[in-house]
Amino acid sequence: MTTNGVKVNGHGNTQNIEYFGDNGQHKTEDDNRSTYESLVQTADFLKRLVPFKPEIGIICGSGMGSLADALRDKIEVPYERIPHFPRSTVKGHAGALVFGYLADVPVVCMKGRFHYYEGYPLWKCSLPVRVMKLLGASHLIATNAAGGLNPNYRVGDVMLVKDHINLMGFAGNNPLQGPNDERFGPRFPPMNQAYDRDLITAAKKVAQEVGLPIHEGVYTCLGGPNFETVSELRMLKMLGADTVGMSTVHEVITARHCDMTVFAFSLITNECITDYDCQENPNHEEVIDVGKMREEVLKNFVQRVVKHIGGK
């Protein structure tokens, strides 16, 4: 039986629901990817609520939502109120856009990001980045909680991301997959200078000022939600990754596609276990706790980086 494009087949007690396009072909959630026009609607909705234009979009990583608390003159918009926006489902990701001023620079913070393991396709995970761009933001600051693969990294340190390995992209999964809308950016965007060198240099200086142990390295993202096996971590290390997480890469690709300047960092929340004899387990509670532990110094750090960008 087909009703309104929804095909329902009865099989005993179960029903298989399949989605068909207007001309009968299969539709998946990926076929319903947002259009330029729908994201303009989202941005227009937000513009009506916020009397200023954010210059910088900030994505708060796991346990780092308090970065948004440092904003002055805050306007908080829960994701469920925003047209075409996904919902946050992960502990430590509150689920609101927070507009305000940080170091007198107008910004918008994502207090809660979207991950592939939540069931969202990558284009949907990174949809807010396009909304930030449409709101007028020229810069993206992406923060993440990550496991440290590099043996020199300690829990609580920060790694400035100089490059990433798009492992999900190796398997053909990319946020830019599907029809390209040139109003966002080109079909084949370069990715060799994804992370702004000047901002990395400035941030190293800022980190010294605020007493934050700092490194510079390569981030990689797996789909999650399970943490990695020993063998997978050993492989990632061999590939040249210094930190591993389950986010950021698709957001950065989307930001670079629409010509935003990107700065990103990993907070090392756990040391990756590459030894079969180790009895410890990584866990999300520990990840969030480390975010809380570094809350004040990270606020200070981000605020100063924002000031640097705003003063340029």
Ligand SMILES: O=P(O)(O)O[C@H]1O[C@H](CO)[C@@H](O)[C@H]1O
């Ligand atoms: O990347 P963020 O959102 O900071 O979170 C990281 O922490 C969670 C695992 O504890 C995963 O979601 C991983 O991606």
